[in-house]
Amino acid sequence: MSVIKCNIRVLMAKHRIDDIKELMQKSGLSRNSINKLYRETNIETVKLETLFKLCDTFNCELSDLIEYVPEQAGKESI
Numbered sequence: 001m002s003v004i005k006c007n008i009r010v011l012m013a014k015h016r017i018d019d020i021k022e023l024m025q026k027s028g029l030s031r032n033s034i035n036k037l038y039r040e041t042n043i044e045t046v047k048l049e050t051l052f053k054l055c056d057t058f059n060c061e062l063s064d065l066i067e068y069v070p071e072q073a074g075k076e077s078i
Contacts (some may be wrong), residue, residue: 020035020038029050
C-alpha cells in the first residue's frame with residue numbers, strides 16, 4: 001500500500017526546533033494541527049493552510065515536507 005510520509009521531525013531537527021511548543025510559536029499553528037503531522041495520524045485531512053504555514057516556517061518546498069512513498073514492487077496489497 002502506498003503511503004504519504006511527513007518529514008516534519010526531520011525539518012524540526014534541521015532547523016533546531018526542539019519541540020512542538022516551539023514550532024507552534026514559530027508557525028502560529030495549533031498543537032492539534034502539528035501533532036497530526038508529527039505523529040503521522042489522520043494526515044489525509046490536513047488543510048492546505050497548515051502546509052503553507054509549515055513551508056513558510058521551514059523555508060522549504062511542499063515536497064520537502066510531504067513525501068509520497070509508492071507501494072514496493074512485488075508486494076501484494078492487503
